[in-house]
Amino acid sequence: MKLKGVKGGSSVRILIILFMLPISVWAGTFRDDFEDGDLEGWKVLNGTWQVKDGELTARHAAISPPARIEWEVALLADCTFEADVRFEAILSNRAWVMMLFRPDQVWHYLAFRINRDGDGVVKSEFCCPSRASVQTPFPVFLNRWYHLKATLVGDILTVEVDDKLIHTNDWSDDNIPTTGTLGFAIGGGEGYIDNVVISGPGVPDGGPGELSVTPYGRLTTTWSRLKAYGELP
Numbered sequence: 001m002k003l004k005g006v007k008g009g010s011s012v013r014i015l016i017i018l019f020m021l022p023i024s025v026w027a028g029t030f031r032d033d034f035e036d037g038d039l040e041g042w043k044v045l046n047g048t049w050q051v052k053d054g055e056l057t058a059r060h061a062a063i064s065p066p067a068r069i070e071w072e073v074a075l076l077a078d079c080t081f082e083a084d085v086r087f088e089a090i091l092s093n094r095a096w097v098m099m100l101f102r103p104d105q106v107w108h109y110l111a112f113r114i115n116r117d118g119d120g121v122v123k124s125e126f127c128c129p130s131r132a133s134v135q136t137p138f139p140v141f142l143n144r145w146y147h148l149k150a151t152l153v154g155d156i157l158t159v160e161v162d163d164k165l166i167h168t169n170d171w172s173d174d175n176i177p178t179t180g181t182l183g184f185a186i187g188g189g190e191g192y193i194d195n196v197v198i199s200g201p202g203v204p205d206g207g208p209g210e211l212s213v214t215p216y217g218r219l220t221t222t223w224s225r226l227k228a229y230g231e232l233p
């Protein structure tokens with residue numbers, strides 16, 4: 001019986017190692033916290049973007065075309081894309097910060113946006129020439145940080161705000177672009193972006209926010225963030 005117990009323990013340990021292995025070899029993680037004050041690694045496509053007090057920002061009253069900025073690394077596969085965002089001013093009848101997946105030159109993309117429109121909404125959308133969208137009511141306030149996280153696996157996009165699942169949608173009927181990079185767009189207001197984290201196959205490990213890239217750092221960052229958001233009303 002004793003031997004059986006030891007074997008059981010070893011099996012559990014092997015299972016734990018097998019479970020952790022794909023996570024550790026799966027992906028690199030890039031972080032940018034903009035604390036170095038520059039836009040290195042990002043390409044401005046429209047509008048005026050700047051780094052102010054360690055945050056990426058654009059003030060852009062127009063809805064179309066929005067202010068756009070893209071990460072300079074092209075991705076060829078699935079990824080997780082996270083950032084903290086907030087609105088400081090609404091300059092139109094609505095304002096939004098959008099996280100873009102694989103946008104191309106003709107503005108063909110899959111996206112996830114937090115939209116201050118009425119009480120607020122979180123919306124995932126595919127564009128263009130055809131359009132499709134899924135939206136969930138979500139109260140959006142000025143000067144409050146929201147932690148946005150979107151995970152794209154194949155054609156399935158899952159979006160979370162403040163670590164809560166908002167919605168998941170299968171975009172396989174919509175011919176979403178299969179390659180491209182990630183980016184942000186801001187329309188109708190003054191938006192701020194911070195603590196960008198991108199992970200997935202082909203993502204270079206590091207980035208200007210790399211001080212917390214060690215597994216221990218990641219864990220403490222996650223726990224402190226959970227704690228911080230957990231204390232919000």
Ligand SMILES: [Ca+2]
Nearest residue numbers: 036038040208
């Ligand atoms: Ca920088």
Ligand SMILES: [Ca+2]
Nearest residue numbers: 033054055194
């Ligand atoms: Ca920062």
